[in-house]
Amino acid sequence: MNVLFTDDNFTLFRDGFLRTVELTALSGLLALVLGVLLAAFRVSPVPPLRIFGTVWVNVLRNTPLVLLFFAVVFGLPKIGVDLGYFTFAVLALGCYTASFVCETVRSGINTVPLGQAEAARSLGMTFAQTLRLVVLPQATRTVVSPTGSILIALTKNSAIAGAFNNAELYGVMKTWNELGYKIFAIFFWIALGYLVITFAISALFRFLENRLAVAR
Amino acid sequence: MADVATTDTTTTAGTDDLVVLTGVNKHFGALHVLQDIDLEIARGEVVVVIGPSGSGKSTLCRTINRLETIDSGSITVDGRPLPAEGKELARLRAEVGMVFQSFNLFAHKTVLENVVMGQVKVRRTARAQAEAKARTLLDRVGVGAQADKYPAQLSGGQQQRVAIARALAMDPKVMLFDEPTSALDPEMINEVLEVMRQLAADGMTMVVVTHEMGFARSAANRVIFMADGRIVEQNTPDAFFTAPRSDRAKDFLSKILHH
Numbered sequence A: 001m002n003v004l005f006t007d008d009n010f011t012l013f014r015d016g017f018l019r020t021v022e023l024t025a026l027s028g029l030l031a032l033v034l035g036v037l038l039a040a041f042r043v044s045p046v047p048p049l050r051i052f053g054t055v056w057v058n059v060l061r062n063t064p065l066v067l068l069f070f071a072v073v074f075g076l077p078k079i080g081v082d083l084g085y086f087t088f089a090v091l092a093l094g095c096y097t098a099s100f101v102c103e104t105v106r107s108g109i110n111t112v113p114l115g116q117a118e119a120a121r122s123l124g125m126t127f128a129q130t131l132r133l134v135v136l137p138q139a140t141r142t143v144v145s146p147t148g149s150i151l152i153a154l155t156k157n158s159a160i161a162g163a164f165n166n167a168e169l170y171g172v173m174k175t176w177n178e179l180g181y182k183i184f185a186i187f188f189w190i191a192l193g194y195l196v197i198t199f200a201i202s203a204l205f206r207f208l209e210n211r212l213a214v215a216r
Numbered sequence B: 001m002a003d004v005a006t007t008d009t010t011t012t013a014g015t016d017d018l019v020v021l022t023g024v025n026k027h028f029g030a031l032h033v034l035q036d037i038d039l040e041i042a043r044g045e046v047v048v049v050i051g052p053s054g055s056g057k058s059t060l061c062r063t064i065n066r067l068e069t070i071d072s073g074s075i076t077v078d079g080r081p082l083p084a085e086g087k088e089l090a091r092l093r094a095e096v097g098m099v100f101q102s103f104n105l106f107a108h109k110t111v112l113e114n115v116v117m118g119q120v121k122v123r124r125t126a127r128a129q130a131e132a133k134a135r136t137l138l139d140r141v142g143v144g145a146q147a148d149k150y151p152a153q154l155s156g157g158q159q160q161r162v163a164i165a166r167a168l169a170m171d172p173k174v175m176l177f178d179e180p181t182s183a184l185d186p187e188m189i190n191e192v193l194e195v196m197r198q199l200a201a202d203g204m205t206m207v208v209v210t211h212e213m214g215f216a217r218s219a220a221n222r223v224i225f226m227a228d229g230r231i232v233e234q235n236t237p238d239a240f241f242t243a244p245r246s247d248r249a250k251d252f253l254s255k256i257l258h259h
């Protein structure tokens, strides 16, 4: 168990942990923004936007994440886009997770009675106003809990970034493994790192859920 | 509609017509819900639409603010044809108030906010001014004391009156009512009809889908009877209720008057 307290291991672990947090936070943010936008596309009256949203969701949700990492990390530089391994990882994770967020938000939108949107439109609200001011606020409560699960999955998925030159928790694990530490000790610390993050997300979303429940 | 009586020939090409439907057709799949509808509604006129279930009354109402699109024909409001989707259409919808059978108040907003929202977000009215107007309108429909409650805390009759205030806040040129009292308990129907009667007396142009014959008799200028997607008969309320001409109307009236 004292892997952590030999040589520079603590610094290595701490940096890896922070990197995972950073990766999860940034790609989570990207996924949320993009996911809501895609959901808006999928319910919009403009056919090209609907098609774009549908294709995005169906392609990304049904492709292994590793494949997407391959495409981004090795494909983009080929067409002259080189943003570095960390940004690549944020992009791959964010775009992939956005497709799940999109479907959750869309099912939340579908729980709001159609009459609400019709009333908003009959007052002269635009599509965007109707969604932003009337439909999404009422969809939020049903969307919160599944979104928490999606972000927890994202945290664990971020380990794939370790296989693509990111020194996050999984990257730390690889290093320790190569240095020959006991597998059980490695597992203990790395798993603990992930658990801290996923528990924090759970707690945050339980808090949000409770707050939305008391509001009215 | 050759058999229609009260069309006083051509009064200077409809300068006084606020809503004009010409040759309107609409299908839902194979179902031909609106068949060659011609209808002119004059400024300040109150038109009651009645007819059996499924005859297309709601659809007719909803085409006027383009909640339903039409397949052919034209609809103009105050001389302007209905725009296609987009900002223009939104602007037109703000001028056509709509009251739904199921109220459709915004469930996550207070009563006051329901009436303020359209003014602030669509009309860009200053908030203080919008609130003052909202309170005046809520008082006018008799629910001023409920301003800070949420819709779910109100009775159906109160909710529907708030919905009327919400539509009125936009200063619409015409108000559409689709069975506004059908979802209400009997004791609440009159409080809503009273508000509508007042509105009619104040000169609002109204299209009202309803089976409330008392309202039609006391407030309507014209009754339109629809069946199978067509306007079968139209007349003044008195003439229509005492002497319907078509068999469809006679049959329908005998059913709703005797039970």
Ligand SMILES: Nc1ncnc2c1ncn2[C@@H]1O[C@H](COP(=O)(O)OP(=O)(O)OP(=O)(O)O)[C@@H](O)[C@H]1O
Residues within 6 Å of the ligand: B028, B031, B033, B051, B052, B053, B054, B055, B056, B057, B058, B059, B060
């Ligand atoms: N969105 C829709 N899709 C398919 N069919 C529809 C749709 N809306 C209405 N219809 C059909 O169109 C016909 C006319 O409907 P509409 O609601 O206009 O009738 P209505 O006269 O208002 O009837 P009611 O008195 O029951 O409200 C009905 O047969 C109905 O089933």
Ligand SMILES: [Mg+2]
Residues within 6 Å of the ligand: B057, B058, B059, B178, B179
């Ligand atoms: Mg109807």
